[in-house]
Amino acid sequence: MRGRQGNRRALGKDGVALITTLLVIGLLVASVVEFNRIAMTDIQVTNHFGDDKKIIYLAISGMNAAKEVLELDGLYTQHDTLLEEWAKARDYSEYAGLALEGGKVEVEISDENGKIDVNHLLDDYGQFDPIQKGILERLLRQPRFGLSEEEVNTIVFSLKDWLDQDEEMSGIYGAEDSFYREKGYLCKNQPLDTIEEMLLVRGITEEIFYGNPKRNGIRPYLTVHGSDQININTAPIPVLMALSQDMSEDLAMQMDTYRRDESNEPDLASNLWYKAMWPHANPLPDRYLTTSSRTFSIHLRATLRENVKQVRVVVSRPAGRADIVYWQEM
Secondary structure, three states: OHHHHHHHHHHHHHHHHHHHHHHHHOHHHHHHHHHHHHHHHHHHHOOOOOHHHHHHHHHHHHHHHHHHHHHHHHHHOOOOOOOOHHHHHHHHHHHOOOOOOOEEEEEEEEEHHHOEEHHHOEOOOOOEOHHHHHHHHHHHOOHHHOOOHHHHHHHHHHHHHHHOOOOOOOHHHOOOHHHHHHHOOOOOOOOOOOHHHHHHOOOOOHHHHHEEOOEEOOHHHEEOOOOOOEEOOOOOHHHHHHOOOOOOHHHHHHHHHHHOOHHHHHHHHOOOHHHHOOOOOOOOOHHHEEOOOOEEEEEEEEEEOOEEEEEEEEEEOOOOOOEEEEEEEO
């Protein structure tokens, strides 16, 4: 064990970056070689090996390569930032599939721990966690979503009732079985299994969830696969803005610039790095911030001539491996 740890330290940041860069670019090799291997086997069995089947293998190969990138990153780094190679997968993946005529693989990896986990809105007693409630409310009140104060309250209190185990409606904005029964289902009173389940909650429409040309949707900033802590190194700008009532968009942008500067990379190991530029007396809720992540989502789009296959996978990354916990084909 001591020898292995010594090898990790000896490898160093530059060595890890080189290896991970080569592996990400290796999406090309992983996609084409794996596709060819499986395709040749199947062609021997059937003569009806159409593009619809080829594109599935292309997507799976790209997904496996993305998982390997995350596994390697988790093996050699203790914290996660937007400077790491997994965060650049979209740039590299444009080369994947070039060796396959008409084929293309686009991969984007995002950090689920950089989002607000709605399942942690409540404490262990089924009541609002005041910090989590404040973060969610500040997110929803941002002008980019175009929500009124009544709409924000309806979403927050109805979500509480969807999560808690009692049958008592949370004031005038909540919703229990009496509201949902006419829709053909009952209040779950349990944590959400998927983020899309929020569409069942009172006050959340497809327009609010997904957005439209006139306003942003809330979907990209929420998760059910995170934790009660948000990775300050990877949180999107709107999530950073939700961390404090003192946070302005200009300050969030300044923080984003800081964490994307490679010269600041050593500082990003601590969740207190923001204090170098924080001008206010009240700090961010440090207890709810982290710099390391365990769960990532992989968005993959495989194209083969006229055929398109989109897949979203959520992987949990314990030490040394990346396990699929959710798979969605679109």
